[in-house]
Amino acid sequence: MKALVVKSTGLWYEVLAENKRLVARLRGKFKLEDKKVTNPIAAGDWVEVEANQQVDGEWVITQIYERENYVIRESPRKKGHDHLIASNIDQGVLIVTLKKPRTSTGFIDRFLITLESFRIPGVILFNKRDLYNEREIERFEELKSIYQDVGYEVHLCQFEKEVEPIVSELFRNKTSLLCGHSGAGKSTLINRLIPHASQEVKEISDFANKGVHTTTFAEMFFLDDKSAIIDTPGIKELGLSEIEPEELSHYFPEMRNYLGQCKFHNCLHENEPGCRVKEAIGDTISQLRYDGYLSILREEDNRK
Incomplete structure (x- = not known):
């Protein structure tokens, strides 16, 4: 039956199905779009569960339904992996x-x-x-x-x-x-x-x-x-995942407004001539947000 994941310990999951809270474990290996993740399932996921015939009172997750969206970060503990926060x-x-x-x-x-x-x-x-x-x-x-x-x-x-x-x-x-x-x-x-x-x-x-x-x-x-x-548990750092340098400005709404208006199509809005984003600093783009953009582009510590 279909169930909503309400908590994960990494090994065990608590799911809500038909107004009942059930304990379930994951069957087999699941991937998030072929990405390396420390956890294949997170709170907010919809899954299919079935009773474990070998263990009374235990359920098994057999399928993860397609997500509408998810929030992900770089894993703080496992280099080269991501951590799924919620779906x-x-x-x-x-x-x-x-x-x-x-x-x-x-x-x-x-x-x-x-x-x-x-x-x-x-x-x-x-x-x-x-x-x-x-x-x-x-x-x-x-x-x-x-x-x-x-x-x-x-x-x-x-x-x-x-x-x-x-x-x-x-x-x-x-x-x-x-x-x-x-x-x-x-x-x-x-x-x-x-x-x-x-x-x-x-x-x-x-x-x-x-x-x-x-x-x-x-x-x-x-x-x-x-x-x-x-x-979510308290987070000290929030490492970004899945974002390439040339895409970063797309996730700043005020910079996204100037998409395609710079002289160079691959402009990073840093030192390039004819940059419409830099021209808008102090007008529609705040200096603080632009400095934050550069900090992320240069992969500086996000706690500063």
């Missing part, structure tokens, strides 16, 4: 903090780029409003203006105190991917939106007493029968 999402939501911990604009840009490859809408939630001084509030307003002008929704929040109604509504009737550094407030937000989530975390972590290991895999929680959040 079949309606929007990506990034939790950002200006302090304790600080989220770099490089990290923000890389997250948005991973969404742009499938034109997945992106939302940026700046958390820990109560910790910001006047200078940091000004910094937020500057970043809000930059990212809103590009087309992303941006909000200032304080999850420890409350979740604003406008933020709660962001998650209604959608499957949302939630991402951010450890300590940014992802768990706090989930527990505010879904009061039973903390108990659900405990129950899922011990499912079937199979010896769950520490994992970098995502997990799905449900607000209601039409709304779900895929929570």
Whole structure:
């Protein structure tokens, strides 16, 4: 029968089928479009399962259904491999903090780029409003203006105190991917939106007493029968996957507007003459975003 993957430990999967949570393992080897991945299945995937005739209460995944989209990153642990974060999402939501911990604009840009490859809408939630001084509030307003002008929704929040109604509504009737550094407030937000989530975390972590290991895999929680959040463990770095240098500007919406207008068709918008992107810096393209583009092009550390 058809089932939705709600959690993966890398060896075992929890799936939801016919309103029942089942424990399943993978049969055989599956590939993601012939790419080297550390995990062939992620939260949000639809799969086919059948009962294991040899082990009572255990199910086997026999098929992975075609994905509408997915979010992927370079594996932080296995060189030359990618890591599938989540599949079949309606929007990506990034939790950002200006302090304790600080989220770099490089990290923000890389997250948005991973969404742009499938034109997945992106939302940026700046958390820990109560910790910001006047200078940091000004910094937020500057970043809000930059990212809103590009087309992303941006909000200032304080999850420890409350979740604003406008933020709660962001998650209604959608499957949302939630991402951010450890300590940014992802768990706090989930527990505010879904009061039973903390108990659900405990129950899922011990499912079937199979010896769950520490994992970098995502997990799905449900607000209601039409709304779900895929929570990801805290990410320190976000290495981009599947993007060639000449394609990078395609994933910056403000640069994409100038596609095909440069003097050279293979322009990287770095040192080439007749570059329309460089001409637009300070006008329709912010200096901050352009500097971020160059940082990614040169494969610099995304934590700076």
